[in-house]
Amino acid sequence: MTRPRILVVGAGFAGVECVRRLERRLSPGEAELTLVTPFAYQLYLPLLPQVASGVLTPQSIALSLRRSKKYRTRIIPGGAIGVDLASKVCVVRTITDQIVNERYDYLVLAPGSVTRTFDIPGLVDNAFGMKTLAEAAYIRDHVISQLDLADASQDPAERAARLQFVVVGGGYAGTETAACLQRLTHAAVKRYPRLDPSLIKWHLIDIAPKLMPELGDKLGRSAQEILRRRGIEISLGVSIEKAGPTEVTFTDGRVVPTRTLIWTAGVVASPLIATLGAETVRGRLAVNAEMNLPGHDGVFALGDAAAVPDRAKGGDAVCPPTAQHAMRQGKVVADNVIATLRGQALRPYEHKDLGLVVDLGGKDAVSKPLGIELHGLPAQAVARGYHWSALRTGVAKTRVLTNWTLNAIAGDDFVRTGFQARRPAKLKDFEYTDTYLTPEQVREQAEASVPREG
Known part of the structure; x- marks a missing residue:
């Protein structure tokens, strides 16, 4: 008999936790597991x-999906x-731009x-x-390159803008x-004797x-004071x-000469959902408390990407898009897929x-574990301890701990790795949001070709 196909879309916190649990709790003959992801790693996004x-280093937070000898997911x-x-x-x-149809009996959407x-x-x-590992690595190169270019420039206006x-x-x-990036430039400018450190200005708007209203007024103010003490100009009630x-x-009418605009103003569900x-x-897929799509027993x-009811808060509340919820939802969905099967x-x-x-960065942090408000070194210990414990593999934990230790002792060499090319790469170049099909195109594609067997 043909084994049922379980297709998981996405290798973030939710998708990977789901796949790992399915592998542990299903026998090889019970179902065929397939994972759709551009990269064979799970990105630890908070770092x-x-x-x-x-x-x-980039490799330290990219947790390989192929390290486990027990891994049997295609x-x-x-x-x-x-x-x-x-x-x-x-x-x-596919990453080579080939369009393929994947049939499924059970579908887990974690894009x-x-x-x-x-x-x-x-x-x-x-x-x-x-949002991606490539963007983080690229931004580091870009920021260091601005120091290099400012140092080489003979034009005071260009130097100030960079x-x-x-x-x-x-x-x-x-x-x-x-x-984190302000700390990078603050440390790096000491290696550029021709640059006036007072010209470096960071704006957070x-x-x-x-700022971070979820932290509460006290910790939010504490975070603002830390950043302002470092010279970061914070403007609230302002956008671009x-x-x-x-x-x-x-x-508010201000014009800031700059070559660096970093946009982190929230996220929306993957266009796949539409x-x-x-x-x-x-914009998030409406599911029930079991994370099942109503009317489709095998779809979770x-x-x-999903508006999962937050039963702890009640009412119409949905779970926030955090790693903490995604990891735990992944385990429950895996159990519910098995239960449906x-x-x-x-x-x-x-x-x-x-x-x-x-x-x-450094000794500065604010944390609120179990409702307890912390700042300074205790908060930093909690923050890094939480992230370290949440890393899925021993190899990743070792790499991250080694990086933290080495950076604390030896500092940074401020080396660019070559991402800063003649043609810059911006927001539109990394997330490929224009590649999705319309519902009509999806139906045409599904009907036009024979679905590929596993």
Whole structure:
């Protein structure tokens, strides 16, 4: 008999936790497991700012999916660009641009999210994102190259512009990115005797009235004081009106000459979700507490791309798009897929947040584990301890701990690795959000070719 096909889309926290649990709890003859992902690694996203700042190497937070000798899931190197629920077909664009149809009996959608952008003139053409490993590595090269180019320039105006940096987004990603990269430039400028350190200016802006409001007023103010003490200019209630290659205009009328605009103003569900033609909640797929898509017994969705009811909060609340929830949802979905396969009852997802951690680099951090407010070294110990323990493999834990230790003792060499090419790569070049199909195109693709057998 043909084994049932379980297809998992996405190798983030949710998808990998689901696949690993399925491998452990299903016998090889019980089902065929397939994972669709462009890269055969799980990215530990919360540590991206430390890659951008050079504290960690890119490899240390890219956890290989092929290290385990027990690994038996077939990996399709590509991205899902459409799903036809009626035909039970997932359309995949491989990394070589080949379009293939993958049949499934059970589908787990964990495609994650993409950077949320708005219709701001020049934004996608001139801003950098901080969502992928390539972007983090590229931004590090770019920031160091601005110091190199400013040092070589004979034009005072150009020099000043290259030494101004703008980060949009006062959430965790934006705050940590600004904090970590400011430390990088503060340390690096000492190696450039021709540059005036006072010319280096970092701007952190957000349309919201508070920085990281989830932390509460006290810790939020503490984080702001730390950043301002370092010289980072924080502007709240402000966003970008337009972005150009050499300057950025804020909504309050200010014009900042800069060659560096980093956009971290939130995320939205993967465009894959729109191809299903199913009900959504603010762009995320509407699922029940068991993370099952209503009307489709074998289809589950979780993580950033799904509006999973937050039973701990009640009402209409949905789980926030955090790694903490995604990892735990992955395990529950795996159990529910197995339960569906075996004709057993499903269980709902319920989890209370354990707290929040924000690493501001060096000895600075703010954390709120189990509701306890911390800052300084205790908060830093909690933040790094949490991230270290959440890394999935012993190899990754060893690499990260070694990187942290080496950086603390020896500092940074401020080496560029060559990503800064003559043609810069910006937001639109990294996330490929224009590759997805419409629901009509998905149906045509599913009907036009014979689905590929496993």
